[in-house]
Amino acid sequence: MSDQSSFKKGLEGLDQGPRPSEQGPEAVPPQAGGLPPHPTVDALRERFGDAVLRHEVVAGDEHIVYVPAGRNLEILGWLRDAEGHRYDFLQDLTAVDYGGGRQIQVVYQLWSVSNKLNLRVKCELPLSGLEIDSVYFLWRASDWLEREVFDMFGVVFRGHPDLRRILMPYNYAEGHPLRKDFPLRGRFTRAEQTRRALAQKTEDHYSPMELEIAHVLGQPVPDPFPAGEAGGGQHGQFGGMGGGG
Amino acid sequence: MALRRLIYNVTRSPEMAPGGALVHAPIVPVEGEAYEVHEDVHGEHMLINIGPQHPATHGVLRLVLELDGETVIRCIPHIGYLHSSFEKLGEYRDWNQVVPLTDRMDYLAPLIYNCAYAMAVEKLMGIEVTERCKVVRVICMELDRIFSHLLWLGTTAIDLGAFTVFLYTFQQREKIYDLHERFTGARITTSSTRIGGMMADLPAGWITQLEEFLDHFVPVVEEVETLLTNNAIWVGRTQGVGEISGEDAINWGLSGPNLRASGVTYDVRKDRPYYDYQTYDFDVPVGEHGDIYDRYLCRMEEMRQSVRILRQAIDRLPGGPINVDDPRVILPPKTAAMNDMESMIHHFKVVMEGVRAPVGESWFSVESSKGELGMYVVSDGGSKPVRWRVRGPSFINIAALPHMIEGALLSDVIAVNASLDIVLGEIDR
Numbered sequence: 001m002s003d004q005s006s007f008k009k010g011l012e013g014l015d016q017g018p019r020p021s022e023q024g025p026e027a028v029p030p031q032a033g034g035l036p037p038h039p040t041v042d043a044l045r046e047r048f049g050d051a052v053l054r055h056e057v058v059a060g061d062e063h064i065v066y067v068p069a070g071r072n073l074e075i076l077g078w079l080r081d082a083e084g085h086r087y088d089f090l091q092d093l094t095a096v097d098y099g100g101g102r103q104i105q106v107v108y109q110l111w112s113v114s115n116k117l118n119l120r121v122k123c124e125l126p127l128s129g130l131e132i133d134s135v136y137f138l139w140r141a142s143d144w145l146e147r148e149v150f151d152m153f154g155v156v157f158r159g160h161p162d163l164r165r166i167l168m169p170y171n172y173a174e175g176h177p178l179r180k181d182f183p184l185r186g187r188f189t190r191a192e193q194t195r196r197a198l199a200q201k202t203e204d205h206y207s208p209m210e211l212e213i214a215h216v217l218g219q220p221v222p223d224p225f226p227a228g229e230a231g232g233g234q235h236g237q238f239g240g241m242g243g244g245g
Numbered sequence: 246m247a248l249r250r251l252i253y254n255v256t257r258s259p260e261m262a263p264g265g266a267l268v269h270a271p272i273v274p275v276e277g278e279a280y281e282v283h284e285d286v287h288g289e290h291m292l293i294n295i296g297p298q299h300p301a302t303h304g305v306l307r308l309v310l311e312l313d314g315e316t317v318i319r320c321i322p323h324i325g326y327l328h329s330s331f332e333k334l335g336e337y338r339d340w341n342q343v344v345p346l347t348d349r350m351d352y353l354a355p356l357i358y359n360c361a362y363a364m365a366v367e368k369l370m371g372i373e374v375t376e377r378c379k380v381v382r383v384i385c386m387e388l389d390r391i392f393s394h395l396l397w398l399g400t401t402a403i404d405l406g407a408f409t410v411f412l413y414t415f416q417q418r419e420k421i422y423d424l425h426e427r428f429t430g431a432r433i434t435t436s437s438t439r440i441g442g443m444m445a446d447l448p449a450g451w452i453t454q455l456e457e458f459l460d461h462f463v464p465v466v467e468e469v470e471t472l473l474t475n476n477a478i479w480v481g482r483t484q485g486v487g488e489i490s491g492e493d494a495i496n497w498g499l500s501g502p503n504l505r506a507s508g509v510t511y512d513v514r515k516d517r518p519y520y521d522y523q524t525y526d527f528d529v530p531v532g533e534h535g536d537i538y539d540r541y542l543c544r545m546e547e548m549r550q551s552v553r554i555l556r557q558a559i560d561r562l563p564g565g566p567i568n569v570d571d572p573r574v575i576l577p578p579k580t581a582a583m584n585d586m587e588s589m590i591h592h593f594k595v596v597m598e599g600v601r602a603p604v605g606e607s608w609f610s611v612e613s614s615k616g617e618l619g620m621y622v623v624s625d626g627g628s629k630p631v632r633w634r635v636r637g638p639s640f641i642n643i644a645a646l647p648h649m650i651e652g653a654l655l656s657d658v659i660a661v662n663a664s665l666d667i668v669l670g671e672i673d674r
Contacts, residue, residue: 058605058606058607059368059369059371059605059606059607059609060368060371062606062607062608088495088496089495089498089511090498091498091608091610091617091619091636092608092619092621092634092636094621094634094636096606096623096631096632096634097632098625098631099631107621109608109619109621109636113495113509113511116516116517118517120608139496139498140496140497140498140645140648141496141497141498141641141644142498143644144640144641144644145641148640152332165325166324166325167324167325167328167673167674168325168328169325177330177333178332178333178632182333184333184334184337205323206309207321207323209321210292210309210321213290213292213311213319214292217290217291217292219291219292221292221294222292222293222294223294224294224296224297224307
């Protein structure tokens with residue numbers, strides 16, 4: 001019998017859904033005294049004052065600091081160089097879209113190799129103004145990570161020297177796939193997607209810089225998908241696969 | 246815990262055996278040589294395209310190179326040819342259904358990806374897995390570290406013209422495939438973890454088979470060492486090629502053996518231990534020069550250290566259940582589900598509604614064979630992730646490729662690219 005009651009408790013848990021965590025996104029920011037201290041967060045408060053918008057602790061021991069998007073470069077630059085903190089390793093740079101028109105969060109996950117400290121810094125951007133300063137010159141690791149966030153979420157990183165799509169084709173016209181309003185199968189019909197794939201030209205596979213180099217050298221751009229190898233008379237990646245949409 | 250630093254006694258000048266045989270080859274100064282040898286074509290720049298379908302790019306990586314003779318002036322990588330939108334697909338699947346997506350990212354070390362994902366979600370949900378599960382996962386992860394390093398070794402050697410090594414390493418990989426198959430039912434797409442435990446406990450006799458593998462494996466590492474470590478061609482093609490300093494490596498975000506070869510002692514297993522790694526006795530090899538040769542030495546030593554960890558894990562493998570006793574996430578035993586109405590309802594609800602995670606997020610990383618593998622999971626309290634993000638080590642390692650090869654020779658592009666140990670499934674996701 002006792003077996004069954006413990007069993008039901010588990011089921012109740014399922015029916016009620018999960019308990020919201022204390023520091024969930026909608027939760028009231030907890031008092032500073034109530035959180036386990038983090039040396040860098042204290043130093044940030046001291047140095048930048050109210051630029052520390054919020055401080056959260058999630059999953060037990062992960063500290064998150066929210067900073068204004070306009071001051072990200074200044075604060076992250078300080079975090080990288082400040083004595084005693086030195087977050088010299090950019091573990092990850094990504095974004096989160098919660099959907100429903102909420103702000104998109106740009107997430108910097110930092111690690112200090114010398115001090116063995118973790119810190120997550122977040123900046124919130126409204127959907128109407130998806131622009132933030134690039135940290136390319138602080139951590140070169142952010143080069144491709146920022147390109148990926150731009151590709152997937154449409155966040156523009158000001159000052160990034162080579163901001164172009166990275167995973168999707170350069171002439172991809174359907175939008176930014178990881179946004180919540182993006183349907184899983186894409187925005188275009190299947191026929192339109194096939195038509196565009198078959199209509200790709202050699203130049204479409206190159207970045208503007210490469211086309212510029214080829215132009216300066218007076219050389220045609222090399223075809224990454226030679227028609228002869230793919231078989232059939234069609235051009236491009238899908239040559240020989242048949243099916244014209 | 247401080248890292249113990251192993252410094253390899255690598256001679257960087259020609260050293261002859263008493264009989265006159267070359268023991269170590271000298272390093273050829275890369276840049277100067279290239280200009281002298283190819284003086285006739287100096288000044289004629291050329292744009293060439295390598296890949297995406299090229300065996301030496303280890304997948305569908307495409308490189309566009311601007312060459313001056315044989316010297317690389319500029320290298321521009323293009324990725325995305327294998328893009329499968331895993332992160333988007335994950336948002337349409339419940340927490341357990343994401344597991345099969347993880348091992349399709351890095352099919353060279355699938356169990357590490359399975360485990361890392363499960364660990365991130367468990368951290369988010371506040372689940373502490375059982376002691377047996379922890380040790381089984383350590384065994385899985387260390388076994389796949391060997392699995393991945395063996396493929397790296399074989400294919401890199403083949404890229405540099407040493408075919409024999411490939412046969413040695415793939416023979417050993419077959420044995421790990423057999424272990425995978427016996428444990429998970431699949432050779433590559435293992436999908437073996439579940440939130441709160443594993444798909445199944447280890448089958449009877451599996452540990453014995455693993456021990457047999459380890460006994461046969463260690464001599465093979467030694468044998469491969471004799472084929473490569475002092476091989477004049479190997480040394481000449483790898484020493485001083487693709488160098489990156491420790492400071493640069495940190496700034497470019499390199500991790501794993503690629504970072505440690507540059508002399509940086511950063512290993513997630515030591516610096517942020519998970520699953521009691523601090524109680525295992527193992528060393529983290531660290532190189533000095535940050536070139537291909539040091540990456541090779543680091544990986545060779547890591548395989549030996551993984552064997553050490555595996556032997557300790559086998560010794561301490563405790564009994565008891567492999568899954569947590571938590572009806573929120575774990576299915577009831579099949580016999581109970583078939584005979585007992587309560588259990589059947591429970592089974593139905595867990596399967597149909599999925600496991601639910603509380604509102605919140607977690608960024609959790611493990612030391613994968615290729616570097617630091619981070620899993621970032623964000624939940625809004627539902628049974629599906631709001632965001633599932635993978636910090637793929639290959640993705641960030643390969644971004645530093647242009648930095649390492651600009652100014653080197655065309656043939657070094659293949660060597661450096663191979664030395665980074667990339668897997669395109671995870672780069673393109």
